[in-house]
Amino acid sequence: MxxxxxxxxxxxxxxxxxxxxxxxxxxxxxxxxxxxxxxxxxxxxxxxxxxxxxxxxxxxxxxxxxxxxxxxxxxxxxxxxxxxxxxxxxxxxxxxxxxxxxxxxxxxxxxxxxxxxxxxxxxxxxxxxxxxxxxxxxxxxxxxxxxxxxxxxxxxxxxxxxxxxxxxxGLKRNAPARHWAAIAHDKIKERGYISADVWEAYDYDIPVQHALALLDNISGGRWASEEADESIHEAQPIVISLCGKGIINEPEQWISALKANENLSKAHTLALFDNMTGGMRPAYVNRDTDHWGRNCLDSLCDKGIIKTPHAWDDDFNAATTRALFMALVCAVLGI
Ligand SMILES: [Zn+2]
CATH class of the missing domain: 3.40.630.40 (Zn-dependent exopeptidases)
Known part of the structure; x- marks a missing residue:
């Protein structure tokens, strides 16, 4: 018509x-x-x-x-x-x-x-x-x-x-297409990895705290440690847990990001997921390129985890949206 x-x-x-x-x-x-x-x-x-x-x-x-x-x-x-x-x-x-x-x-x-x-x-x-x-x-x-x-x-x-x-x-309104991030959100939620509704604001940037909490959940849950100390920051135990699992290496850097209530940059998101999925492909370790985030991106592309690199490489320093983060979570979980 x-x-x-x-x-x-x-x-x-x-x-x-x-x-x-x-x-x-x-x-x-x-x-x-x-x-x-x-x-x-x-x-x-x-x-x-x-x-x-x-x-x-x-x-x-x-x-x-x-x-x-x-x-x-x-x-x-x-x-x-x-x-x-x-x-x-x-x-x-x-x-x-x-x-x-x-x-x-x-x-x-x-x-x-x-x-x-x-x-x-x-x-x-x-x-x-x-x-x-x-x-x-x-x-x-x-x-x-x-x-x-x-x-x-x-x-x-x-x-x-x-x-x-x-x-x-006799024309009917097309049901508005569901946001792909809404579908990703539901899949992650169904598996019990998220409960907070912060993830429903798909187009908003994701704070470090929520991002780390979700990563901790999908990577086997809390890794017990005597160093866990909520008095430093309520999310400090998550940082220690992710350290224990080898997903993050510099806890102090992450604690200060948490304390400053920072959003998670695309480069850091890529690094976290690259670490979580077996580490960087050898071809990119120490490769001299325009941004260190590109090495993580290419590594994740090689692993087949990222199929749309342009969603990531427009600005590695920009914050990651909740939608993009959830897309990576789904890719890693294979859901
Ligand atoms: Zn007239």
Whole structure:
């Protein structure tokens, strides 16, 4: 299902005016607001808004055949109130237009002036190519009451037009695709490695403390040590545990990062995971390169743990997002 939207007037033709508004501005606003919401139920394009299509089609032809439906937006004037929609006299079924009117008038409280038939130039040209077309007069630009409603209920009005099109064509909203990090999060949580909801803020940077706690959990759990001392920092025992397992080497550096409540850089994330998975591949040990993090990255790539290096090498000093960290956890666990 592919819809083309056209904003009425423009290219020097302001259309009607009233209450401080010009029709050409409002029609452009409406198609712009409609597009992202219609995109949830079908494919949608806005025809060039720099063009006055009424004038353009007087002299030119245009191929509308790639579309399944065409909606031209206008605002009415001349002393009335309410909404109406026009189709050409050759349109057989006006169920979609009736649905748009019903939804729009219910949401805005506009008078329903109904579905009418007039062979306006643009919708006629479109229909002559076999594509169903309609011209919507949202409300009266010269009615103070209509425009007050329009400005105060704009979102509801846009939603209602979309709902009408959805109802008329029987289109369903696509369920928003789940964030890949949400899937990673659930897998890690199901296995009991995380309980804190900090991990659900996928796009946020991960503090060292949470990162180390998760690493400790997935690498066999706490490694007992007499050196564990929560009075240094509540996460100090985690550092000692990771030291005992050989995943971190310089506990003092990590303790100071914890005390400063630092986020974990990408380079340090890579180093931790590289250590946890058998250490650096010999080819990269002491290799002279642009950043020491690249040696860890290439080592992890060689091991097949990282398959999208560009997620990591844009800036090794930048903090790691929770999403990226969890992606590595899943890769290491093979889940
Ligand atoms: Zn108009």
């Amino acid at each position: 592919r819809i083309l939207l056209i904003a009425g007037h423009g290219e020097g033709d302001p259309g009607a005016g009233g209450n401080g508004y010009l029709e050409a501005d409002l029609t452009r606003e409406v198609v712009k607001l409609l597009q992202p919401k219609l995109a949830e139920i079908c494919s949608v394009e806005i025809a060039d808004t720099n063009r006055n299509w009424f004038e353009y089609l007087y002299k030119h032809s245009y191929n509308f055949k790639d579309y399944d439906y065409f909606l031209e937006v206008h605002f009415n004037s001349g002393g009335g109130t309410g909404s109406e929609i026009f189709v050409t006299t050759s349109e057989r079924d006006t169920g979609v237009e009736a649905a748009i009117m019903r939804q729009l008038c219910a949401a805005a409280g506009y008078r329903n002036r109904g579905v009418k038939r007039t062979n306006f130039r643009v919708i006629s040209r479109v229909k002559s190519q076999g594509v169903s077309s309609a011209l919507l007069e949202v409300c009266f630009i010269d009615s103070a009451a209509d425009m007050h409603t329009y400005t105060h209920k704009k979102n509801e009005i846009i939603d209602a037009i979309v709902n009408g099109i959805a109802e008329g064509f």
